[in-house]
Each structure stands twice: as structure tokens, then as C-alpha cells.
Amino acid sequence: MANNTTNTFKAILIKEIRHVLLDKITMLFTLLIPVILVLIFGYAIRTEIYDAPIAVLDYSQTSQSKSLINSFLHSDFFKVEQFLDSKEDIATAFREGKIKMILVIPQDYDYALTINKNAQIQLITDASDPNISTTLVGYARQMISLHEKSLQNADIEVEPIEFRIQMRYNPQLKSAYMFIPGNIALIMILVTSLMAAVSLASERENGSWKMLIISPAHQLVIIIAKILPYMIMSLICTAIVITLGVIIFGIPIEGNIALLLLVCFLFMFTSCSLGVLLAVVSNTQQVAMLSCLLGFFLPTLLLSDFIFPIENQPILLQWLSHLMPAKWFITALRDIMLKGVGWAMVWRPVVILTSMNVVLLGASLWQLYSKDKR
């Protein structure tokens, strides 16, 4: 009996691997996706910027302000493109799209420095690309501190300059390291959920499924053997993403590798269960594919807090985001990889993912049995 089950399992597994290997285009595509995704996200979110175009609005027009501007003029990071005359010009400068940041020096800058009051400098950035603007603000702060120090060396005693930073177009800035965990989630969904769903639904559509379930083979054995190749592929893809992240982008893996693997496996099983559920519920490949892309992939992209900050979205969507397995997966992954937190810290995502897995697996098995008997 056990031997029969093993043989059946092997036979179906071999069959499924043959399907995967025969479909060379899909295979190539699957292995290229991780590389392409990482490169796209990686270079869209690069952190080093040189010669960023900026503008200066100098209300003060004193030697102190001129010397501050001078330090920007001589910097490798910035290129002063424009000198503005009034605050009305600010919006125009941004709208033209050439300027990434504007340095506003108030009228009392000189006075404030001299009488030891906090001098205020305003930095206005175009935060439609939040990562660039964060970086620019960081650079500018350093430059201004250096300038301040040079003033101290000149024996003028000054209070530290206080910055008032205003992020336009996207007040919440997101970490650049988000994309590696996010990419892993997307690829897991594409490879396990989507491919497993499509392969299962196509068998149900073309009738071969009936041949399988009419046989003595247990349904669960058939399904596990069928989706195992996709699980393996998804793990290979995950390894590719992590390797690229570490080698090209220097993403740290601070945490426990075993914990990292556990979380990856959990999410893989969760998206597999969802894939099986979608395949069983939909009657054709097309429906399975569409429901997987629109019902799982797209919400994950939008709501898992990896491209679009969830804090900026309506309350209802923020609530919905808690239902996304990927949100918890990404949270756990980020905490493990970047912060190096241990078992004690990631119990919440792990418990949530496990329960989602149980619910989805239960639902798909229940659907599977009841649908074929109906």
C-alpha cells in the first residue's frame, strides 16, 4: 500500500517535471523573472546620486548665505541649476521637472547665526521619487553641518542650525531595502500560485484530471506530486533573488538562515494552497490565471506595503492589507534579513501565516472533494 502510494507519487511527479521541462519558454521565463525583477527594482531605487540638480532661494543675500551656497556649488553631489527670486518660483521650478531639491535660506539667516539663535534652513524636495529625495536630504544635511563646523573653526560661536524639512508629493519615505523581500513574495506568487493553479486547472479542463481521480491514487497524493516541481522552482528563484540582492546590492542577511527558510517555506505553502483553491474553484485555465493575477498578485503588489506605502491608503485598504499573506511575509523577511531579529520577534507573522495556510489548505481540500462529488 505504502509502496503503491510512493510509486504513484513518483510517477505523477516525473510526469509533471516532464511537463515543466518540455515547456522551455515558460521555464526560461520563470528563471529570468527573478533576475529582471531585481534589476528593475534595484536600479529604480539606487541610492547613490551625483550632480543632483537643485535650485537656491536666498532671501538673506549675505556673505554667510553666499558661503553656504558656495559649499553646494563645489559639491560633487549637487549642481546648482537655478537661483530663484521668490517663493512663487518654487512650484514652477518643480513642475518643470528639472529640479530635485530647493534650498531656502531665510532673510534672518545671518542675524540668527550671529546672535546665536537657531538658524533655520528649509529644504524642499520633489519626493515623487521618495528614495532620491531622502538621499538628497541626507547629503544636504551633511553639507550644512560641515559648513557649520567651518564657521566654528572661524571662532564664531553658533548654535546648531535647525532643519525644517518638507517632503513634497509623498510625505512618508520608504526604505530602499524593501524591494528584495517584496520581489521574493512576487516571484513566489508567480511560480507557486500562478503556475500550480494553471497546471491544475488545465488538467481539469482537458479531462485528464478525471482519469487521475478515477484511479486508485489518492487525490492528495496527486496534488502534492503535481505542485512539488513548482515549489522547487520557487525556491530556486528565491535563492536567485537573495543571491543577487547580496552580491549586487549588498543587502545584509543579519538574521538566522533557518528562520529565513522557515518563513519562505510558510509563504510558499500558503501561496500553493491559494493556487490550488483558485484552480479548483475556477473551471478553466483562463479563469484560474485571471483570478490569480487579479485576486492575488495585484492586491499583493498594491497592499503589501512594498511599493506603495500602506499608511497613505484609506483605512479600509489598510484593513484589507492585513489579509495579504505577502504583507506578513515581507515584514518577517525584512526583520530577519535587515534587522537580524530572532525567533521571539517574528512569532506574529509566523503564527498569522500558519493560520492563513491552514484555512486556505482546508478550504481548497474541502472544495476539491465536494466539487468532484457534486
Place this chain on the structure above:
Amino acid sequence: MQDNLVYNIVAERLKRKFGDFIAVDDISFEVAKGEIFGFLGANGAGKTTTIRMLCGLLMPTAGTAKVCGYDILTQGKEIRKHIGYMSQKFSLYEDLTITENMELFGTIYRLDRQLLRKRILNIIARLDIRYYANKKVVSLPLGLKQKLSFATAILHQPEVVFLDEPTSGADPLVRREFWNMIYEAARNGITVLVTTHYMDEAEYCNRICIMNQGQIKIIGNPSELKEQHNVLNMNDLFQKIVNLTN
């Protein structure tokens, strides 16, 4: 029918509803071991639903049946070890070769590896398809696909094989060859339950039943039935029965 015959299929007042629609309406029949039993009827008469219930793929709303002595309500698992099935949709894997397909299904049906290889060689010799043995199924002519599908369905030498419109779309020559294979299987003791809407094929069966609107209207040996109803061929018989009952 004699009492000492072994019945491989015994259906008792089988009924199946889908919502308000009654697909199979209270049918009873039995099929003896080694018999070729034909199910005739228009599309939607309830033939496929009956087969699905007998295979344990669908639960009846009422009534029950025994297949190879096992109850379809409770012993579906046992039944699946003793039956073969060929659906009206061609369902071998098109991107795999003939041999790969047969190895897969043979293994699932728990055939010993040596025995399986021997049977595959037999089938290749019997169908004279050495040339196609390592070709992908997608490249085969339709008739050959159907014959191969049947050969795969009885690869494990089941006690009963269910054929759901096995010859639809095939040319007359292929159908003739296909029926030769069915006779061969029956001679080897396999009970055959076949649905068709080709009336000439009905003549090849030991017994037939005509289904209409979920009910069995008539059941018996083709020649005897023709004589009783005073018609020349099965087509006339079918028309007569269906017109009578509509």
C-alpha cells in the same frame, strides 16, 4: 438471463438531480460479467451522469449500485481499483509520448514494473505502432489516439471498463477496429459498459438500453428488440421509442 450469472454491475433505482433537473430518473439494470452493454440516448439523456455515479465520481441523490460487488455509496475506493474508464474527451497527456503515458497510468493503477513493460510491448505490437512509440501523443492521428486511450484504460485488466462515447468523431474504419478491440477485451472477461449515439454500433452490443429524459425506456438484446418492435434497424427502433415516450 440465468440466475447463476455473475453480475458485475447492479444498479438499483439510481436517481440523480442537479437542482430541479432530474438527470437520471430511477433506473435499474444489471450487466453480466464479460457482457458488452450499450447505453443509447441523445445528448443529455443521462448516460454520462450514470457512468459518473457508477465510477464513484458522483453521489446519487437516491438509490444505489454495486460495481464488482462493491457499493458505490461507501466503497468508492475499492471500486476504483477494479474499473477502467475512457472519457468522451481525449485525455492522455498530449505533450508526453505514448510510452510515457502508459507508464504513468500503469504505475498509478499499481502494475508491477515488469508486467507493465510486457503489456506496453503487447499493445505496441497489437496496434502496430512501433513507429509512434516514442512520438508525442499530440502528433498522432485521432483514430490512433482513441485506440490508445482504450488500451490505456484496460492496461491494468480491470473487471469493468466504462467507455463514454469512445468513438465520437472517428471514421467508420477506425470505429470498426475499435469495436474489434472491445470484443477482444470482452473475450478476456472484461465487462464493457459503452455509451454511444451511433446506432450501427448498438448492433455490436450483447444488450442495449435506450435512455430518454433520464429514464431507461427499453432494455434487451438488439435483434430481439428489433423483432419485438417490428423494425428493420436500430435507428428506426430508437426513433420509435423516443417518439413514443416524448
